[in-house]
Amino acid sequence: MAKYGKRTTAVRAAFAGKSNVTVEDAVALVKANATAKFDETVEIAVNLGVDPRHADQMVRGVVALPNGTGKTMRVAVFARGPKAEEAQAAGADIVGAEDLMEIVQGGKIEFDRCIATPDMMPVVGRLGKVLGPRNLMPNPKVGTVTMDVKAAVEAAKGGEVQFKVEKAGVVHAGVGKASFDEAKLVENVRSFIDAVAKAKPAGAKGAYMKSITLTSTMGAGVTVSVDSATGE
Structure with missing residues (x-):
């Protein structure tokens, strides 16, 4: 039988028998x-x-997310001229064109969000094999291919979260920090669930949300009642 440390044993005991609870719980x-x-x-x-x-x-x-993520988001912007200046003024951490492409191709990816103006996509497109697997490829569907780089940078810095379903059919994201007030975390969780619900694709058949799990970086997971979370 596996032996656990005091912390792990205490966490397992706290979570024992608790599943399909409300978002608040x-x-x-x-x-x-x-x-x-x-x-x-x-x-x-x-x-x-x-x-x-x-x-x-x-x-x-x-x-x-209404209360942000609590994470400092590093933003890279592919742009030239006035749009590059606009991105820098908005607080982008890295701004460039072909020079930035070469940096990324070299394996140096020091950013969490990548934004590009439409005219830069032929350059950015060469980085598909590098940025794609990391879910960093700019995409107009989520507002990261845009001429309004100021708004895109500010949104990324302000707690905007992108999500994309993985091969196994799971969508996941960080929705705040453990230090946040409970009410603020609840707001963030509900906002994320609502966004995923609204993103339901036309081809989805049967039950759309099968399960919801909440956890912390080092903690155990607890399942949330889908019905209570979605108001169904």
């Missing part, structure tokens, strides 16, 4: 048991009844 449980020496991220995973191999079942979108 899940947040309270996760927050109370996020006892690592750093400010843990509260993470959500939504298991969807879709097969992303089919184009009409792809789920992706963006949501501005």
Whole structure:
């Protein structure tokens, strides 16, 4: 029988027998048991009844969490001239064109969000194999291919979260920090769930949201009642 440390044993005991709880109860449980020496991220995973191999079942979108993520977002912008200056003024961490492409091709990716003006996409397109697997490829559907780079940079810096279903049919994201007030975490969680619900693709059949799990970086997971989370 496996032996666990005191912290793990205490967490397992706290979560024992608790599943399909309300968002409020899940947040309270996760927050109370996020006892690592750093400010843990509260993470959500939504298991969807879709097969992303089919184009009409792809789920992706963006949501501005009302209370931000608590994470410092590093933003890179592919732009030239006035638009490059606009991006820098808006607070972008890295701005460039072909020079930035060469940096990324060299394996140096020091950013969490990538934005590009439409005219830069022939350059950015060469980075598909590098940025694509990291979910960093600019896409007009989530507002990262745009002429309004100021708004895009400010949104990224202000707590906007992008999501995209993985091969296994799961969407996940960080929705705040354990240090956040419970009410603010609940707001963020509900906003994320609402955004995923609204992104339901035309090809989805049967139950769309199959399960929802909330956890912290080092903590155990607790399942959230889909019905209570979606108001169904």
